[in-house]
Amino acid sequence: MASISPERHSPTEPPSKDKATQMSQKDLSNGISSLLGDTEYSDLTIMCGQHKFRVHKAVVCPRSEFFRTARKKGSFKEGELGVINLQASSVGSSDVIDSDDPDAVRLMLVYLYKQDYTVVCMDTDDFATGCDDAQAIAASAGTFNASDRILTTHAKVFAVAEKYGIRSLKALAHHYFAQQTNPTPEDLAEAIKVIFTTTPEHVRELRDIVIKYILTQQSPAILEHPNIEAAIQSVDTLAYELLKKSQGAGSYGGIRSQDSCSHICSRCARKMSKPTRNSCLGDCTFCGADAWLTFKS
């Protein structure tokens, strides 16, 4: 009875509310992280290529409408089987328009547990324990050298985040992508393909970074690199966008100018000049609502 107060706090000085809140938030996120790779409570399996992830509905579904819908009982096959099979792209291929890179999917799931992801250090992957076939992981790790393709990997993570509707992961991938200031031309070329083929045209974040990066290179060498050249040629709109931007049209995208347009919040109907996103769902800078922002020029 007497030892209620923990040793760290003298009984006369109770912790502040903020401190207590911090502690509980930390506990919560630690708790969720610790579930990564856990099979005991796992109630959903996500397959992608050779990967088989044992995950938890309670962790995955609230963050992604896709997963939430897929495991609904009584409609589709996935709900009945408890297995979601994501079509995997062939190993090492960057053509992910129709399929997902298993590594990007893995990073997405890691993120859902840890609120973060890292591209390198594949061997210490927490999901290794969750894999049914440890050799398969080893094989994929062997053929895929992630450290060579950092920019590409972030672009792929960004793409799956967009596809499966995880906004915060998109932001994080966007952040990491922008931090890569000196990518190899091969990596950049591959990233360009990923960006311009796996996300819809209106998703400007990475597109703008790439265009700006190319145009701000002092030497033209980058355009002469065969991989870059091939990449630019393979993308329908990129060449035009680059041209338009280099003419000083003042717009990276050539479609919408961020400076001369504004968004109307569907909740408070106020105009904001710097929306959080080009369109769709976003945070209104006035009412803070997670509202539909309607574009208006």
Added chain:
Amino acid sequence: MANKFKGLNGADVDFETTWKVLETAFKEIHTKNASALSFEELYRNAYKIVLKKKGEELYNNVAQFEANWLSGEVRNRVVKQLTAPLLLLTDGTGRSLATSAERRVAGESFLRALKESWEDHQVCMGMLTDVLMYMDRVYCTDHRQPSIFAKAMGLFRDQILRSPVRPESPDLIEVLTSIVLDQIQMHRDGERINSHLIKSNVYMLEGLYESDQEVEDEKLYLRLFEPYFLQTSAMFYREEGERLLKESDAGTYCKEAKRRIEEESDRCRSTLSEATTVKIQRVVEDELIRHKIKGLIEMDSGVQYMVDNDKLYELGLVFELEARVDARKTELTKAIQKIINEMGTEINNVAINTSQAPPTAPAAQDEHGDDKQKPGSTRQINQQTVAALKWVEDVLALKTRFDNIWKTAFASDQTVHTALERSMGEIINAFSRGSEYISLFIDENMKKGIRDKTEAEIDATLEQAITTVRYLQDKDIFETYYKKHLCKRLLLKKSQSIDVEKQMISRMKIELGNSFTLKLEAMFKDMTLSEELTSGYRKHVAQLGDADPKRVDLSVNVLTSMTWPLEAFRGASEDEREGRSNIIFPASIERIKSGFEQFYSKKHSGRKLTWQTNMGDADVKAHFPRSKNGRPMTHDINCSTYAMLILLLFNSLPTTTSLTLEEIQARTNIPENDLKRNLQSLAVAPKTRFLVKEPMSREINAGDRFTYNEGFSSKIIKIKVGVVSAGNKVEGDRERKETEKKNNDSRGFAIEAAVVRIMKQRKSLPHAQLLTETITQLSTQFKPDVNMIKKKIESLIEREYLERIEDAAVPSYKYLA
């Protein structure tokens, strides 16, 4: 470059193939065959299409697919259920062509088909929405299109509900409405229906809107169903109400109306929409109550009948019904007031008739058990007194009756209460003798009524009495009578309990205010002081050491002259007043009288005592030699002071000596009327015939002679000599006139005082305003007569308290200090 062109073409080809995949899957979904489909695959395909900027094509394709599906498969399935019994419903002939059972069964299968179609559509569209999630998120939002789900709901409305069943015939929704209304009608007629089925269809109508904007008040239910429902309900209840009024009695009508209202609320809950509850109740209330309540109340079996037969439950129903539509319950209140008024007028008429009835009405005589020896006029007065008591009791019974109705049936409603009170007040004040009768009622209870009652019962009686007083407008008249009656009770010691008397006064104080009871309390104070005075005097006499055993004992009531209405004791004629002070007392009495006067003037110097000899009484010990079977006997005789004086006269005379009326009068100086009345008691009344009258007759006439009745005999030791007309009775006409006159005088003073008070404060005031203020000020005492106020103002002007302001726009007065 070639690669690129190929890519473009590839995208087009891609779209067609991808769409084919989706379309096939959608068909599977619509035919409830989805469990083998992979969500991931469909999502991926839809995502791909949007990614390739074909969102619009996808959206349109899906819409087209749904439109085709609905107009083909679904519509056929629903229309097939429109079998013969239902087809003629919309043109109004259907009801007569098929039995209700046929229509019900057919209707139910139609409703079921529609319900299932709707639910299927919802489920399928839910799944399609899941698959097309990315399209909704990206394409619909960017292009301000309704979500595919909303779009598909609109398609259901347009392709199913708003399209004609077959060419040239009404839209399906009209058929639906008439089927639902038909089923509701069956339910109202007492048949069982599947309300769940209807409710499902109502859900559908509530989930659909007139346009794709989904404006809240444009729900199909509100636009296309509810108005017809309310309209047909109004028609139905209008007819039902009229039929009920014709065919059943008011009680049944109320029960039926209540049942219908509850039934409609239930129906909204179980079959239709809660949102309609208020509206349909309003319709039923309008048709069954608001438009019918007057007729209902005035029915032969209406409120009058219910009151007459104590149908409290039915009255409660009427109240409840009207309370629904009218917070003031106007019609019911009016009816009840009318009934109270009629019953009250009846009571008043009975009282008036009795008071004017010939005194010898035999029935009344038996009933009252009047003493035969009393003269005719006394008997009439007694009869009227009984009538007065009966009036008060009747009024109280009336009030109790309606209070009971009010409490039991009218939920103690405040508005109704006010109206009841007003009506009671009207009847009581409509009866001119109300004040007198109520005071008499209290008098009767104080003298006899409370004799064997418990405290609680006494309390109830007092409360009843106060209740009636509360209604009186002319409280000043009541005060006059009450004072008069109280005076007699106190002085003649008729009151059962001084405590109860005091309780009554304190109740009046609460009810009518301090000023009202001031004089009444003073009377009690006089009585207490007198008791102290008497005992003080006795002590004083004892100290004198004059222990004469034959000394006459004296108890005195000293009454403040302005407080006590001494005229209550005064005999008939005015001129007796001066005679009283000159009564000749025998020496023994005279000695005590002057002894007390000395004692009193020592205590209170400067006060003048006036002896009210007509109000006193005396205990006399009298010897009669042959009273008890011929043996001598002493009787204790209680008689009036005058009778004592008369008897004492014979003490000093030889037994055989006689005195004439004139001699007695000369020796005592008793006023003639009082003397005659006392002699009547002493020489005529058989039980107290202490004197012998010569010649023996009923009336006392001049020249009659009286002697000591040596042969008086009685078994009773204590004999009380009856004092004629000592109790409180109804006033005779002359007395009443006098009371009225006095009352008018005192009202005159009160009015003058009020006018002066007001003018002193205001200095100048228009005539009309002065009138209203005067009336307001006096309203607690009585309702002043406007003419009287005018006269008093005139009189005040004459006496130069006021003057008219000459050049005022409206007639005004000025106060002259």
